[in-house]
Amino acid sequence: MAEETKGSKKESAAPKSIDPVVLEMLEKAEAEGVSTIFSRSAETKPCPIGHEGNCCKICYMGPCRLVGKTTTGLCGATRDTVAARNLARMCAAGAAAHSDHGRDMAHTLLAAATGEAPDYKVKDERKLRVVAHYLGVEEAGRSKEEVAADVARVALNEFGRQDSEGLIYTHRAPAKRQEIWRKLGITPRGIDREVVETLHRTHIGNDQDAEHILDHALRNALADGWGGSMLSTDISDILFGTPAPVAATSNFGTLREDEVNVVIHGHEPTLSELIVAAASDPEMIAYAKSKGAKGINLSGMCCTANEILMRQGVPLLGNFLSQELAVLTGAVEAMVVDIQCIMQGLVAVAEDYHTKIISTSPKAKLHGATHIEFHEDRAMEIAKQILRTAIDNYPNRGKVHIPDVQDRLVAGFSHEYISYMLGGSLRESFRPLNDAIMTGRIRGAAGVVGCNNARVATHDVEHIDIVKELIKNDILVVTTGCDAIACAKQGLLTPEVMEQCGPGLKEICNTIGIPPVLHMGSCVDNTRILTVVAQSATEGGLGEDISDLPVAGFAPEWMSEKAISIGMYFVASGVTTWMGVGSPVAGSPEVVEIITKGWQDKVGASFYFEPDHRKALEDSIAHIDAKRKALKLPEYDPTKFAKSATYLPGDFAPDKHGAYSMA
Numbered sequence: 001m002a003e004e005t006k007g008s009k010k011e012s013a014a015p016k017s018i019d020p021v022v023l024e025m026l027e028k029a030e031a032e033g034v035s036t037i038f039s040r041s042a043e044t045k046p047c048p049i050g051h052e053g054n055c056c057k058i059c060y061m062g063p064c065r066l067v068g069k070t071t072t073g074l075c076g077a078t079r080d081t082v083a084a085r086n087l088a089r090m091c092a093a094g095a096a097a098h099s100d101h102g103r104d105m106a107h108t109l110l111a112a113a114t115g116e117a118p119d120y121k122v123k124d125e126r127k128l129r130v131v132a133h134y135l136g137v138e139e140a141g142r143s144k145e146e147v148a149a150d151v152a153r154v155a156l157n158e159f160g161r162q163d164s165e166g167l168i169y170t171h172r173a174p175a176k177r178q179e180i181w182r183k184l185g186i187t188p189r190g191i192d193r194e195v196v197e198t199l200h201r202t203h204i205g206n207d208q209d210a211e212h213i214l215d216h217a218l219r220n221a222l223a224d225g226w227g228g229s230m231l232s233t234d235i236s237d238i239l240f241g242t243p244a245p246v247a248a249t250s251n252f253g254t255l256r257e258d259e260v261n262v263v264i265h266g267h268e269p270t271l272s273e274l275i276v277a278a279a280s281d282p283e284m285i286a287y288a289k290s291k292g293a294k295g296i297n298l299s300g301m302c303c304t305a306n307e308i309l310m311r312q313g314v315p316l317l318g319n320f321l322s323q324e325l326a327v328l329t330g331a332v333e334a335m336v337v338d339i340q341c342i343m344q345g346l347v348a349v350a351e352d353y354h355t356k357i358i359s360t361s362p363k364a365k366l367h368g369a370t371h372i373e374f375h376e377d378r379a380m381e382i383a384k385q386i387l388r389t390a391i392d393n394y395p396n397r398g399k400v401h402i403p404d405v406q407d408r409l410v411a412g413f414s415h416e417y418i419s420y421m422l423g424g425s426l427r428e429s430f431r432p433l434n435d436a437i438m439t440g441r442i443r444g445a446a447g448v449v450g451c452n453n454a455r456v457a458t459h460d461v462e463h464i465d466i467v468k469e470l471i472k473n474d475i476l477v478v479t480t481g482c483d484a485i486a487c488a489k490q491g492l493l494t495p496e497v498m499e500q501c502g503p504g505l506k507e508i509c510n511t512i513g514i515p516p517v518l519h520m521g522s523c524v525d526n527t528r529i530l531t532v533v534a535q536s537a538t539e540g541g542l543g544e545d546i547s548d549l550p551v552a553g554f555a556p557e558w559m560s561e562k563a564i565s566i567g568m569y570f571v572a573s574g575v576t577t578w579m580g581v582g583s584p585v586a587g588s589p590e591v592v593e594i595i596t597k598g599w600q601d602k603v604g605a606s607f608y609f610e611p612d613h614r615k616a617l618e619d620s621i622a623h624i625d626a627k628r629k630a631l632k633l634p635e636y637d638p639t640k641f642a643k644s645a646t647y648l649p650g651d652f653a654p655d656k657h658g659a660y661s662m663a
């Protein structure tokens with residue numbers, strides 16, 4: 001294990017971030033007396049009772065605080081029941097958020113297919129026809145509009161499905177996994193139904209057995225992973241194209257001093273794709289020029305950033321904790337937001353600068369923001385109205401401060417592209433990946449995903465430390481969400497990072513021509529990772545089920561309820577997962593036991609909350625080695641590989657223009 005990363009939370013006086021841009025902007029915030037999430041996290045400590053899951057506010061006899069000698073609430077609910085209910089409700093809210101996003105994508109597809117949303121078209125017909133096949137929609141001999149309309153209708157039906165056959169996409173899991181779900185009675189039925197049932201079960205005086213409550217939470221999470229989120233990813237690809245590798249840039253240095261800067265923040269690609277299209281319209285560019293700007297510069301924040309990066313190459317400005325800091329540059333004319341992860345503090349920060357915060361979703365209005373509601377039937381017209389509002393704000397700019405920091409990156413690794421890259425156009429397949437794991441060139445694989453959390457000592461550091469340590473240990477990394485953005489900002493999404501890999505992984509990455517850290521998209525796109533592990537398990541040679549694979553999941557800085565749902569659907573699918581920061585169920589040792597040992601016995605994977613990321617790393621690598629052993633694969637031995645390498649570490653060096661080539 002490498003030396004402790006500088007700035008980890010074990011050191012006192014740790015820097016607030018490993019991102020130099022964040023540090024620079026925080027200095028500015030302090031000098032100007034602007035409150036940000038960083039200053040507020042120092043001022044407001046988390047409630048220690050709720051932090052460990054010991055607060056019950058399910059009814060109005062409470063909230064009951066189950067601490068010290070108080071071991072039950074007024075109704076008699078125990079700490080175990082309360083912690084289990086709280087965790088299940090987090091999962092339900094997360095699944096609801098993802099899945100409601102998925103529902104909206106299905107509505108957009110239907111409106112596009114029927115001509116009600118004329119600005120949207122089916123962009124990836126091939127994917128449409130593959131998805132039609134999954135969903136049992138007849139596609140041969142039918143127009144893409146006819147197929148798309150039926151795909152959308154079947155997708156929408158999955159939300160309100162009432163029979164017990166299970167969501168259609170659950171059949172994309174390996175047969176053995178489906179059998180495990182069936183035996184446990186956790187095959188998800190309708191997506192909405194599982195969310196509603198969680199809320200019902202956790203109402204006062206209902207389900208009181210912690211294990212029983214959490215069994216349903218697994219089912220609820222599966223409805224997200226193999227339901228709402230997976231549909232969302234597939235439909236986004238149909239409408240906007242399946243991602244393929246794209247080179248781009250990240251961080252605040254991508255803002256332009258002489259252009260209208262528009263930051264798109266949130267989650268859904270529906271609006272952001274249209275804004276990208278509108279920004280290249282000559283009429284809009286001319287309008288920007290009429291206001292004295294040289295053009296329009298777009299960049300993305302949070303998962304919207306990942307969506308428009310992967311499909312359009314739009315620069316990544318930053319992850320969750322950077323949103324307020326972007327306003328502080330004084331260079332952002334508008335921050336356009338839709339849904340999820342939009343801090344209420346944004347509007348307050350914007351009061352001190354010229355930035356207009358423009359909310360657009362009928363589901364998320366920000367008090368004090370400019371609200372331009374987005375409707376798909378007039379999508380382009382509204383996208384242009386939003387851009388015009390931003391352009392009109394350009395002359396109001398005061399002094400700007402743009403940190404001169406940016407990094408290069410390669411993103412856009414959809415599971416389709418990974419299997420194409422591995423198998424070639426004649427036989428797309430995960431075979432070479434499985435073979436590389438079987439020989440031990442690749443020790444295993446890990447998904448490192450999830451949010452930023454202002455409660456960690458140093459923003460981004462645990463994301464980066466985990467990713468670097470994994471690739472050094474020959475473990476291939478796939479990443480999404482705010483972890484992917486953290487990686488981008490540290491230059492970890494480039495092929496040159498091969499130099500930091502163990503010898504076997506480096507050999508494979510060199511041969512196939514992939515970076516060792518693969519950007520797979522936004523939060524809902526974690527389902528792309530589910531597809532990769534499902535296909536890898538079905539390909540053969542690594543057991544018969546996802547839980548047989550030498551893989552692990554991480555969410556080092558999780559904070560959102562969506563992250564709980566994601567973590568749980570990975571565990572329910574057979575991937576042992578480590579969540580960082582702290583444990584929302586620490587107050588109940590029984591619940592901790594249920595979700596670790598208990599779930600290991602039930603679904604073949606454990607759900608760990610481990611605040612020490614170094615321990616999580618060590619445990620996960622031991623877990624990967626144990627899986628290799630169970631599969632009777634050769635013991636991992638890094639000295640066996642890369643003997644025939646034609647270059648030595650250090651052969652790659654940037655030239656004076658920053659371009660990399662072999663020395």
Ligand code: XCC
Nearest residue numbers: 303341450451481482523
């Ligand atoms: Fe939000 Fe998706 Fe979390 Fe980032 S990672 S803080 S949920 S933007 Ni999904």
